[in-house]
Each structure stands twice: as C-alpha cells, then as structure tokens.
Amino acid sequence: MTDREKEILEILKENPMISQQELADKLSITRSSTAVHITNLMKKGYIRGKGYILKKDNYITVIGGSNIDIQGVPKNPLVMFDSNPGKVDISLGGVGRNIADNIRRLGVSTKLISAVGNDLYGNQILSECKSYGIDVDDCYISNEYSTSIYVSILNNSSDMHVAISHMDILDKLDLSYIQSKHQHINDSLAIIIDTNLSEEVINFITTNYSHIPIFIDTVSTSKCMKIKNITGRFNTIKLNQYEAESLSGIKINNLEDVKLCSKYFLDTGVKNVFITLGKNGVFCANEQKSIHVKGVKIDIVSATGAGDAFTSALVYSHLNDFDLEYSAKFSMAASIIALSHKNTINPNMSVDYINKILEEKILC
Known part of the structure; x- marks a missing residue:
C-alpha cells in the first residue's frame, strides 16, 4: 500500500460516505487521481464497493502444517549409526505455522488454518500463536490424532542432515473442513498454502x-x-534448487539452467518465481524480467526456518507492492535473520530488522 493510499484509507475510516471530490479537496489532489487511488484500494481488497465499505479486518490466511520441532545438533562431525554427543532444542514449527508466525511479526494480520491434537503440544501451539496475535480460531483440534512432530538432525555445520516428519493429523484438513471455512478464506487479502496439504x-x-x-x-x-500439474494457478511460487529441479525436470548446474527452469514455471502461468540457491543467493523472474541476487556470506546458526521466513517476506512484499528485485532482496534479508538464530523462528524478526539487514548486507 502506498503512503497516499494509507492516507485515504484513514480518512475513509473516519468518514466512509465522503465523496471523491471531498477527498480530493482534503488531499489537495485532482478528483481523477483520487479515483485511481480508490480503484487501487478496491483491487487490493481494502475497501468494498460503493460507499467505501471497509473490510472489518484486512488479513491473510495461511493453510498448512503446525508441529513441534525437535532439533539435534552434534558437537563434532556427525557419525552415522551411532550416538552423537550434542544439543537438542524443542520449538514450535510446521511450514504453515512458521510462515504465519513470521508474517505476523511483520505486522500483518494473520489467520492460521491448521490441525493440532488436543494434547500438551497442541495446546502450546495454540496458546503461543494467540500470544503473538495469530488468529487460530479456525484450526482443527483433534481428540483422535496427536499433534505433529518434526525431528531433524543437523550436522556440525548447522545444515540439515536428515529429518522425519509425523504429520498424519493434517488428514483432518480435508475438503469438507476447508469448505466449512469458505467465508474466512474468501475474505483474505492473500492465501498461503504449503504442500503438506492433500492434493485434493x-x-x-x-x-x-x-x-x-x-x-x-x-x-x-x-x-x-x-x-506439478497445477503450478500455473499460483501467483507466486518459492522453491529451493532441488524442488525446482524435481518439478521442472531440469538439472541446475549454472545460472542459465536456473533461467531455463524459471521459464518453465512462467510458461505454466505462474506470475512470480523465486528459486533459492543457498549460498549462491536467489534467482527470481516474472514475465517482464529475471534477476539473480547474489548470496551474502554469513555465519549460520541454524538452516531450519530460512525458507519459511523467505516466503513470509514475499507475502509482505506483495502486500506492499514491492517490485521483483526488491521483493527478492527483502525476502533474502528475512531469511538471513532466520539463519542467525537457533530456533526455527527468530524472535527478533521485524520489518525494521529486515531493513537493517538490507542496508548492512544486501543494498550496500
């Protein structure tokens, strides 16, 4: 949202029945300019129809997994088929929940539709999400299934070596349950889903x-x-190199391969493609252009959660009309913040912190 649109929205909150001419006079701009701003606010979903009826809430909806993350890190090089001395941390996780958590920390009203068990871990997830301001009223709570658990083992360089995900409870987010949440989903400014959901x-x-x-x-x-067969239905798709290779069938060995891979997705109808390349940065593309943003050398505390932070920042970038390149850089800064903390979610995540990282490490 532009500064002018924010200004207009505040005026409409005070006086929803104000005319466009009165708005123009109040802002010292032309009536035609006012009409353009009003149209843009309607397209973005901030106001509805005649009379400038404002939505009660402007929020995004995340639909996906929630779980408890159990992460082990060895003190020395990982030895397979043996017990390794090290450290174990437990925190809230799940791709959908992580994305919702990060987006909320960026100041965006967020609704999470997920599934948890009526157990200690499930209650902890719901309680902590509520404390962060995430709307979890539409989450499914099961007396039959236990809350999902994700166990990951990192190597001593803090890269994930192997993981096991027990997420059977997500079967409860079936078609009938999602259909029952139609109005809440339909009122969203944007929808974010993860592939923990069923194909149906x-x-x-x-x-x-x-x-x-x-x-x-x-x-x-x-x-x-x-x-694989419906990638064209998405506004934005974010993948890492290996996921991009699996979906496209194109092996990535250099930037030309990444560009070809991005074209594959754009040709299916996706509007924006972001392929993260680890230490080599991120490649992004839309119909107008493609850009490679080089990686930044940092000290990694934990690689878990960086992708979720990147996706969250992409959503924020969309809501704020950032262009392709700035969206990639803003999202890269968010992932750097995630990489710098032991937990999946860096509790210091914020727009101000992202801007600080942008200035110090990416835009400099």
Missing part, C-alpha cells in the same frame, strides 16, 4: 479462490510433486 485440498483451494493471490511453499522434493 490444494486443487480445491487453487480452483475456487483463483481471484485471490495464492502463494505456495513447496516444502520438499517429494511433497512438491503434488502441484
């Missing part, structure tokens, strides 16, 4: 809410295959 649910959401920008986090090389 992903297909339903992308078919029935195509009028709303939909973002997808592909999660893993195996789970991303659920969207």
Whole structure:
C-alpha cells in the first residue's frame, strides 16, 4: 500500500460516505487521481464497493502444517549409526505455522488454518500463536490424532542432515473442513498454502479462490510433486534448487539452467518465481524480467526456518507492492535473520530488522 493510499484509507475510516471530490479537496489532489487511488484500494481488497465499505479486518490466511520441532545438533562431525554427543532444542514449527508466525511479526494480520491434537503440544501451539496475535480460531483440534512432530538432525555445520516428519493429523484438513471455512478464506487479502496439504485440498483451494493471490511453499522434493500439474494457478511460487529441479525436470548446474527452469514455471502461468540457491543467493523472474541476487556470506546458526521466513517476506512484499528485485532482496534479508538464530523462528524478526539487514548486507 502506498503512503497516499494509507492516507485515504484513514480518512475513509473516519468518514466512509465522503465523496471523491471531498477527498480530493482534503488531499489537495485532482478528483481523477483520487479515483485511481480508490480503484487501487478496491483491487487490493481494502475497501468494498460503493460507499467505501471497509473490510472489518484486512488479513491473510495461511493453510498448512503446525508441529513441534525437535532439533539435534552434534558437537563434532556427525557419525552415522551411532550416538552423537550434542544439543537438542524443542520449538514450535510446521511450514504453515512458521510462515504465519513470521508474517505476523511483520505486522500483518494473520489467520492460521491448521490441525493440532488436543494434547500438551497442541495446546502450546495454540496458546503461543494467540500470544503473538495469530488468529487460530479456525484450526482443527483433534481428540483422535496427536499433534505433529518434526525431528531433524543437523550436522556440525548447522545444515540439515536428515529429518522425519509425523504429520498424519493434517488428514483432518480435508475438503469438507476447508469448505466449512469458505467465508474466512474468501475474505483474505492473500492465501498461503504449503504442500503438506492433500492434493485434493490444494486443487480445491487453487480452483475456487483463483481471484485471490495464492502463494505456495513447496516444502520438499517429494511433497512438491503434488502441484506439478497445477503450478500455473499460483501467483507466486518459492522453491529451493532441488524442488525446482524435481518439478521442472531440469538439472541446475549454472545460472542459465536456473533461467531455463524459471521459464518453465512462467510458461505454466505462474506470475512470480523465486528459486533459492543457498549460498549462491536467489534467482527470481516474472514475465517482464529475471534477476539473480547474489548470496551474502554469513555465519549460520541454524538452516531450519530460512525458507519459511523467505516466503513470509514475499507475502509482505506483495502486500506492499514491492517490485521483483526488491521483493527478492527483502525476502533474502528475512531469511538471513532466520539463519542467525537457533530456533526455527527468530524472535527478533521485524520489518525494521529486515531493513537493517538490507542496508548492512544486501543494498550496500
């Protein structure tokens, strides 16, 4: 949202029935300019129809996994088939929940639709999400299934070596449950889903809410295959190199390969493609241009959660009309913040902190 649009929105909150001419006079701009701003606010979903009826809440909806993350890090090089001395941390996780958490820390009203068990971990997830200001009223709470648990083992360089994900409870986010949340989903400014959802649910959401920008986090090389035949339905797709290779069938060995891979996704109908390349940065593309943003050398505390932070920042970038290059750089800064903390979510995540990292490490 532009500064002028924010100014107009504040005036409309005080006087929803004000005329365009009165608005123009109040802002010392032409009536035609006012009309353009009003149209843009309607397109973005901040106001509805005649009379400038404001939405009660402007929020995004995240639909996906929530779980408890258990992460082990060895003190020395990892030895397979043996017990390794090290450190174990427990924190809230799940791709969908992580994205919702990061977006909320960026000041965006956020609704999370996920599934948890009626158990200690499930109650902890709901309680902490509420304390951060995340709306969890539409989460499914099961008396039958336990809350999902994600166990990851890092090597002594803090890169994930192997992980096991127990997420059977997400079967409860089935078609009928998602359909029961139609009005809340339909009122969203944007929808973010992860591929922990079933193919049936992903297909339903992308078919029935195509009028709303939909973002997808592909999660893993195996789970991303659920969207192979429907990638064109997404406004924005964020993948790592291996997920991009799996979906496109194109092996990435150099930047020309990445460009070819991005074109594959654009040709399916995706509006924006972001392929993260680890230490080599990120490659992004839309119909107008493609850009490679070089990586930044940093000390990594934990690689878990960087992708979720990147996706969250992409959503924020969309809501604030950032261009392709700045969206990539803003999102890279968010991932750097995630990489600098032991937990999946860096509690210091904020727009101000992202801007600080941008100035110090990326825009300099």
